[in-house]
Structures are given as structure tokens and as C-alpha cells.
Amino acid sequence: MxxxxxxxxxxxxxxxxxxxxxxxETVVLPVMLGIAIFLLWxxxxxxxxxxxxxxxxxxxxxxxSIMGDNIxxxxxxxxxxxxxxxxxxxxxxxxxxxxxxxxxxxxxxxxGGLGIIxxxxxxxxxxxxxxxxxxxxxxxxxxxxxxxxxxxxxxMLISAANMSLNAYRGLTEVKPFSEDLMAIYTTKxxxxxxxxxxxxxxxxxxxxxxxxxxxxxxxxxVSEYFAEYxxxxxxxxxxxxxxxxxxxxxxxxxxxCIIGVAxxxxxxxxxxxTLRRYH
Amino acid sequence: xxxxxxxxSRKKWFSMAVWIFALVCVWEIGASVVAGTKRSPENxxxxxxxxxxxxxxxxxxxxxxxxxxxVLTSAGATLLRALLGFACGTVLGFALALLMQLSGIxxxxxxxxxxxIQLIPVLGLAPIILSITGDINxxxxxxxxxxSFYPVAANTLAGFQSVEKEKYDLMYTYAARKSVIYKxxxxxxxxxxxxxxxxIAAPMAVTASILVDTLQGDGGLGCMLSQSLKHAMSIYVFxxxxxxxxxxxxxxxYLMGRLELLVSPEKRKPRKAQKRKGN
Numbered sequence: 001m002x003x004x005x006x007x008x009x010x011x012x013x014x015x016x017x018x019x020x021x022x023x024x025e026t027v028v029l030p031v032m033l034g035i036a037i038f039l040l041w042x043x044x045x046x047x048x049x050x051x052x053x054x055x056x057x058x059x060x061x062x063x064x065s066i067m068g069d070n071i072x073x074x075x076x077x078x079x080x081x082x083x084x085x086x087x088x089x090x091x092x093x094x095x096x097x098x099x100x101x102x103x104x105x106x107x108x109x110x111x112g113g114l115g116i117i118x119x120x121x122x123x124x125x126x127x128x129x130x131x132x133x134x135x136x137x138x139x140x141x142x143x144x145x146x147x148x149x150x151x152x153x154x155x156m157l158i159s160a161a162n163m164s165l166n167a168y169r170g171l172t173e174v175k176p177f178s179e180d181l182m183a184i185y186t187t188k189x190x191x192x193x194x195x196x197x198x199x200x201x202x203x204x205x206x207x208x209x210x211x212x213x214x215x216x217x218x219x220x221x222v223s224e225y226f227a228e229y230x231x232x233x234x235x236x237x238x239x240x241x242x243x244x245x246x247x248x249x250x251x252x253x254x255x256x257c258i259i260g261v262a263x264x265x266x267x268x269x270x271x272x273x274t275l276r277r278y279h
Numbered sequence: 280x281x282x283x284x285x286x287x288s289r290k291k292w293f294s295m296a297v298w299i300f301a302l303v304c305v306w307e308i309g310a311s312v313v314a315g316t317k318r319s320p321e322n323x324x325x326x327x328x329x330x331x332x333x334x335x336x337x338x339x340x341x342x343x344x345x346x347x348x349x350v351l352t353s354a355g356a357t358l359l360r361a362l363l364g365f366a367c368g369t370v371l372g373f374a375l376a377l378l379m380q381l382s383g384i385x386x387x388x389x390x391x392x393x394x395x396i397q398l399i400p401v402l403g404l405a406p407i408i409l410s411i412t413g414d415i416n417x418x419x420x421x422x423x424x425x426x427s428f429y430p431v432a433a434n435t436l437a438g439f440q441s442v443e444k445e446k447y448d449l450m451y452t453y454a455a456r457k458s459v460i461y462k463x464x465x466x467x468x469x470x471x472x473x474x475x476x477x478x479i480a481a482p483m484a485v486t487a488s489i490l491v492d493t494l495q496g497d498g499g500l501g502c503m504l505s506q507s508l509k510h511a512m513s514i515y516v517f518x519x520x521x522x523x524x525x526x527x528x529x530x531x532x533y534l535m536g537r538l539e540l541l542v543s544p545e546k547r548k549p550r551k552a553q554k555r556k557g558n
Contacts, residue, residue, distance in 0.1 A: 016383075029384065030391040052411050112294025116302070122482035122528040126489045126501060127521045130508055134323050218400040222490060234403050238494075241406040249407060260398035 058247040067251045074233075074255055081232040082259060084148060085220040088155025089212060095156065096163030097205070103164070104171035104197060105189070114168055121161035125219050128154050129226040147227035154223045159212040163205070170204025171197045206271045213263050221256060233259065303327065321514050330522065333515030349503060349512070350519050353492075357499040358527065360416055361488035364423025365481060371424065372431030372480075373473065379432075380439040380465065390436075396429050405491050415491065415499075422487045427480035431473065438472025439465055474539040481531035489524055500524060 015021055040046050042059055050057070058066075067074060099117065103110025132150040139146045174196055182192045221234030230239060233256050240249035306327060314320040321329065337345050344352070375393075379386040401422065409418040442465060450460045492501025500520055507517035 025384075026387050029387045030389075033388050033392070050411055056407075056410050109294045109297065112292070112296070113298045115295050116298045119529045122532045123525040124482065124486035124489055124528045126486055126493070126504070127524040127528075130504065130517070131521055137323070214398050214400075218402055221400045221403045222486075225490070225493065234400070237403055238406050241410060246407070246410065253403060253407065256403045257399045260400055261395065264398045 056246050058250055062247055063250045063254055066247050067254060070248065070251060074251065077231060077233050077236050077252070078255055078259060080148075081217070081220050081224065081234065081256075082263075084151045084224075084232070085155055085216045085263075088152040088220065089159045089216040091152070092156035092159030092161075092216070093163045093205075093209070093212065096160035096208075097167045099160070100164040100167035100171055100201075101193070101198075103168050105193065107172075110168075114165060117161045117164050120157060121165070125154060125158065125222045126226075128157065129223040132223075133226060133228065143229040144231065147229040147231075151220060151223045151227055151232075155216050155219045158219045159216050162212045162215065163208045166204045166208035166211075167201050170201025174200045203275060206267075206275065209267055209271075210264075213267050214260055217256075217260055217263060325515070325518060330515060330518045333513065334519055346513060346516050346519055349516055350500070350523055353498050353500050353503045354523060354527075357419070357488050357492055357501065358485070360419035361423050361484045364420040364488065365427045365484040367420065368424035368427030368480065368484070369431050369477065372428045372476065373435055375428075375432045376435035376439065376469075377461075379436055386436075393429060393433055393436075396425075397433065401425050402487060402490055405487070406494055409491065409494055415494070419488045419491045419499075422491055423484040426483045426487045427477075430479040430483070431476035434472045434476030434479075435469050438469030441472070442468050470543055471539070474535060474542075477535045477538075478532050481535050482528040485524065485527050485531055 037046075038060060041057075042061065044054065044059075047053060047057055054062075096117075099110075099113070103114055129150070132153045133147070136146045136150040136153070139149050171193075178196055179192075182196060187195075221232070224232035224235040225238060227235065233252050237249050237252045237256070240246070240252065306324070310320070310324045310326045313324040314326070317323055333346050335347065375389065379389060405418070405422055408421055409415065412418045412421060446464050446468075447460075450464060455463070489499070489501040489504070492499035492503075493505050494501075500523070503512075504517060504520045506512060507514060507520070
């Protein structure tokens with residue numbers, strides 16, 4: 001009797017204990033929510049909730065068709081934003097990493113510098129962008145080049161701050177026994193850095209990148225608002241709203257979202273390839 | 280004497296002070312170079328003392344208010360909204376994390392979207408939210424709330440999930456009720472993660488609020504910043520705002536750290552113990 005009662009479970013419990021059903025749920029449920037949001041949006045119910053109209057919040061199909069119509073211009077602006085974000089990110093990460101190495105080699109003076117750099121990370125982009133615009137004014141006669149330079153510098157500063165803080169942790173938080181081993185071998189500081197500290201910092205580099213990649217895109221978009229030369233996805237959102245072309249603005253917003261997601265997926269793939277031998 | 284200097288140089292604040300001194304030196308050298316070569320050096324790089332003089336001079340710059348008064352009144356408008364949005368976002372984020380922890384279905388439903396929203400450049404949405412709400416104060420609050428919502432939610436959820444299995448087992452042997460488990464185990468162990476989220480969110484809320492200001496002329500730091508850049512008033516107002524917003528960004532992160540120490544006394548003790556050992 002007792003066995004029989006044990007076998008008879010409620011449907012809810014059976015669902016909870018079925019592993020395949022559970023893993024299917026992780027895919028099905030979010031997709032269902034996505035479809036629900038899409039239908040609510042397309043059906044105009046979202047518009048009622050937010051007291052807005054189809055003009056300011058166009059239907060998804062309309063946004064899609066506008067993206068298709070303006071694909072050349074969108075690609076051009078995407079290229080501008082992505083190149084700023086990527087160059088800034090690359091330079092910033094290299095600089096930040098080098099600073100972290102310096103701070104790890106000379107901890108006495110470096111640790112204070114890291115505090116300053118951490119402060120840089122929380123300076124609002126809105127304050128940095130106009131300053132950089134002013135500083136790069138004499139760099140070139142072309143407005144497109146000098147505003148690109150200023151945007152790159154802003155992205156660079158923000159991602160350098162992020163990278164150096166995380167890389168410093170990776171360089172210093174090594175396992176105690178490996179440090180002891182190095183001490184037993186009486187290895188030189190240089191060798192410890194190469195063989196122990198730098199490999200140890202690699203996972204931390206990816207932690208930094210996970211924050212830095214989305215933030216570099218966000219920074220690029222915000223600094224476009226202040227740039228002299230009108231280009232980039234973020235600037236187009238604003239320009240189109242000023243012209244009351246809300247559907248086009250939404251097309252650029254969708255583009256910005258796609259850039260963000262694509263960059264993150266790319267980062268995950270690179271991380272998978274690079275860190276494979278650690279697992 | 281030499282020993283005392285060496286002991287001083289080992290302190291963290293000392294190396295920080297050295298770095299700040301170096302930065303000030305670089306700034307002043309740059310300012311001197313610019314002053315010698317440019318026609319209007321105050322647009323590019325004024326001396327620091329000139330900014331300080333502008334901060335304390337009673338001369339009216341706009342509508343009969345001195346520069347400091349302009350900055351402080353507009354800061355009041357901006358920061359109040361930022362704070363309100365930050366509070367809303369924090370409460371919502373914590374509530375969502377709690378809900379996700381309570382129900383597996385909610386977690387599966389929402390978690391991918393929580394990841395997705397981190398990758399979307401929300402600040403790019405600022406103009407469109409302004410046109411939906413139609414009111415600059417509301418859109419400031421909304422954007423600050425959205426931006427501070429997801430770091431809090433994601434980090435708090437990570438905190439809930441970091442609880443070790445042994446603690447659950449212990450509670451199981453006590454036959455503890457669910458509410459007790461949450462009160463005694465889950466929420467206390469999520470608090471450090473929650474504050475990590477707050478430290479990320481606070482500067483972001485400030486940035487968002489200032490950015491929204493620049494979109495519409497209705498007072499606020501960002502609005503004054505762009506007006507001063509267009510030479511509608513003294514350019515020193517611009518520099519004051521840059522320094523002020525940098526300070527607020529840094530200070531908001533620092534404030535969250537202090538708040539954490541206030542809330543969680545267990546974090547304070549080891550520090551004091553270490554200090555005593557060191558001396």
C-alpha cells in the first residue's frame with residue numbers, strides 16, 4: 001500500500017521531477033513570453049497601457065519594414081558606432097591591462113592609482129564626452145575624424161578602468177600554494193609574472209570584458225549625442241526623434257539592441273574557445 | 280625621519296595622494312601650454328584655480344544667479360529624480376529577484392530577458408521614453424529606474440543562488456518554515472551581492488538623469504551643461520558641472536559602500552582585526 005501511494009504523484013510533482021520537461025521549459029517559457037509581448041504590441045494593447053499611439057510606438061511589423069527599406073543607411077551608421085566601440089574597447093583593454101601589470105609589479109604606488117582609476121569608471125559619460133570634444137578640436141580639420149577620436153577616447157577611458165580593476169585582481173589573487181612553489185624554486189619576479197600571474201588573470205579578463213563590451217557600446221552611443229559630426233546609431237535615434245520620424249528612430253533602437261546582443265554572443269564564443277583548456 | 284617617510288609611503292592613501300598630485304600637475308602643465316597657444320583657453324583647459332574662483336564668485340551668470348547657485352539648483356532637480364528612479368529600480372529589482380527565487384517558473388520566464396536587457400543600450404532609449412511619457416521628470420525617473428533595476432535584480436538573484444546546500448539542510452533539520460529560511464539565510468547572504476548591484480547602479484542612475492536633461496530645456500544639470508557649451512552663459516559653468524557630476528558619480532558609489540558597512544556589521548570586523556595585526 002505504501003509503495004502504491006508513493007508511485008502515485010500529483011501532476012505538478014511529476015512535471016517538476018521530469019528533467020527533460022524541465023529543460024524544455026527553460027526554452028519554451030521565455031519564447032512564449034516573447035510571443036505574448038509581440039502579440040500585445042502588434043495588437044495595440046501595449047499602446048493602451050502606456051497611453052500612447054501607433055505613431056510614437058510603431059507596430060513591430062512597421063519597424064521591420066522600415067529597417068528593410070533603410071538597410072544601407074543603417075549599416076553605415078552601425079559601422080560607425082561599432083568601429084568606435086571596438087577600437088575604444090581594444091585600446092582601453094590593452095592600456096588597462098598594462099596598468100594592472102604595472103600595479104601588480106609595483107604594488108606600493110600602483111594600488112593608489114587603481115583607486116583613482118576606479119573613480120574614473122564612475123564618472124558620468126555625459127561629463128567626459130564634451131570635455132574630450134574640446135580637447136580633440138585641433139586634431140584634424142575633418143569633423144568626422146576629430147569627433148571619432150573624441151568618442152574613441154571616451155570609450156577607451158571607461159573600458160580601461162573596468163579592465164584594470166579586474167585584471168589586477170586576476171594578477172594578484174593567485175593560489176597561495178602556487179606562490180609558495182614559486183618561492184621554493186626561487187624564481188625571478190619576471191618569471192612569476194609570465195608563468196603564474198598572467199595565465200591566472202585570463203578568466204578575470206573575460207569577467208571584465210563581459211561588463212566592458214556592453215558598456216563600450218552604451219558609451220559609444222551616448223558620446224555620439226555630444227559629438228560634432230552626425231553619425232552613428234545613437235545619434236540617428238535622436239535626430240529622427242527631433243524630426244518626429246518615430247518609426248525610423250525605433251528601427252535604430254532595434255539596431256542598437258541587435259548590436260548589443262551580437263557583440264555579447266561573439267564574446268561568449270571567443271571565451272569558449274580561449275578558456276577551453278582550463279576546463 | 281627616513282623611516283617615517285617610508286612608513287607613510289606604505290599607506291594606501293599616500294599613493295593615492297601622489298597620483299592625485301600627479302594628475303593635478305599634468306592638468307596644470309596642460310593648462311599653461313593651452314593658455315600660451317590658444318585664443319580662448321578657458322574653453323579647452325582652464326587652470327584649476329580659475330574654476331575654483333568661478334565657483335565662489337558672486338557674479339551672476341544667468342537669471343541673477345551665481346555660477347555655484349546655478350549648478351546647485353539644477354543639481355537638485357536632476358539628483359532628486361535620479362534618486363527617486365534609483366529607489367524605484369532598487370525596490371523593483373529586489374522584488375523581482377525574490378519572486379524569481381520563490382518560483383522556478385517566474386525565473387525561467389524572466390531570466391533570459393533580464394540578461395537581454397543588460398545588453399540593450401538603454402540610454403539610447405532616452406529620447407523615445409521622453410516622447411512616450413511626454414514629461415521630462417517622469418522620463419528621468421523611468422530611465423534611472425530601468426538602469427538601476429537590472430544590476431540589482433541580476434546580482435541579488437546571484438546572491439540567492441550562492442547559498443550553500445548545507446545551510447538548506449540545516450534549516451531542514453530544524454523544520455524551519457519557508458519565511459524563516461528567507462529571513463535567516465537567503466536574504467542575509469544576498470545582501471553583499473545586492474550592494475554590488477547598487478554600486479553599479481548608483482552612478483548609472485546619475486548618468487541617465489543628466490543625459491535626459493540634455494534632451495529638453497527644463498533646468499537640470501545636463502540642460503545647463505549644453506547651454507554653457509553653446510556659450511549661453513559663462514563657460515566655467517560647464518567646467519563646474521563636469522567636476523560636480525564626476526564627484527557625484529564617484530561619491531554615489533562610495534556612499535553605497537558605506538551603506539553596506541552600516542547594514543552588514545560582519546564586514547566591518549575583519550578589517551579592524553587586520554589593522555591591529557598590521558601595527
